[in-house]
Amino acid sequence: MAEWYAGKGRLAASFFFFRGAGRRSTVDGFATTLAHQIALNVPGARKFFEAIIQDPHVGHSSRSLHSQLQSLIYTPLLQCMEEGDCPREDPxxxxxxxxxxCDDKEAISVEEHIRTHVEDGAAVIRLLDLSSRSHRADVEYAMKVTFANARKHSRVFQSLGHTWPAQNELDALLDYCDGSFIFMSTIARFILWGLGNDDPRTPKERLSLALKNTPGIDSVYTDVLSRASGIPHFHTIISTVVYLKTPLSIAALAALLGLETYEAVRVLVTLQTIL
Known part of the structure; x- marks a missing residue:
């Protein structure tokens, strides 16, 4: 999406957090990176951003993220719209x-802000259910390309033949993916490369394991769970969620366990990306 809008000349900026990638896993440099890109990409915006950054403290990490975004993004863009030549015909x-x-959970907490605005019924929020748009054919195409690329760069995979995995095996894997690209990516990565350089199993053996839906291929969530495991009442709450036949509200879950609601929220918010 970012590349498509960049090709149209309509991408103001993009930022993708990535865990374990230095500053990309924190909010340090987040606002200044966006400001730099906007200044370069939006016609007429540069002079307004250059005026703002004359203050060396405006983007300092000691300032809250809200304050940085207000000063570095919102204020110069508003000035550009009101006083400059910033085009308005197309967003x-x-x-x-x-x-x-992002490791700075308290600073970023954007997902909670989005949830609040959605619940408030703000007209500017458009919630798109992307899961309904992940069609099986798209996931199948992506999976086939993944295996084809592996064959292109490895004689080991070439020796397995161009019909490996067989179509019936692909169909079984697609059933398990259920339209999820991240599941497809995780499964393909497990089959092709295993759990690391010391994984003794062959790709065929790992395919057999994947077809049995073994827990080993779900390691994509291990990191999220392990980071949350130190929060008080984590094991009690997550095990209760697993065992409940019918889902409970957060307040009801907390009452069942004799906890304050905020104690349950503290755990569940950390896990919301996988729950």
Whole structure:
């Protein structure tokens, strides 16, 4: 999406958080990176951003993220719209993704802000159910391309033949993916490369394991769970969620366990990307 809008000349900025990638896993440099890109990409905006950054403290990490975004993004853009030549006929896109990958949970907490605005019924919020748009054919195509690329770069995979995995095996894997690209990516990665360089199993053996839906291929969630495991009452809450036949509201879950609601929220918010 970002590349498509960039090709149209309508991408203001993009930022993708990524866990374990230095500053990309924190909010340090988040606002200044967006400001820099907007200044370069939006016609007429540069002079307004250059005026703002004359103050060396405006983007300092000691300031709250809200304050940085207000000063570095909102204020100069508003001035550009009111006083400059910023085009208005077609909107610019600003893409931010991977917020669950950011380690600064308190600073980012954007998902909670989105949830609040949605619940308030704000007219500017448009909620799109992307799961309903992930068609099986798209996931199948992506999976076939993944295996084809592996064959292209490895004689080991070439030796398995161009019909590996067989179509019936692909169909079984697609049933398990249920339209999820992240599941498809995780499954394909497990089959092709295993759990690391010391994984002794062959791709065929790992395919057999994947077809049995073994827990080993769900390691994509291990990191999220392990980071949350130190929060008080984590094991009690998550095990109760697993065992409940009928889902409960957060307040009801807390009451069942004799906890304050905020104690349950503290755990569940951390896990919201996988629950």
């Amino acid at each position: 610019y896109l600003l893409v931010i993704d991977g917020m669950d990958e």
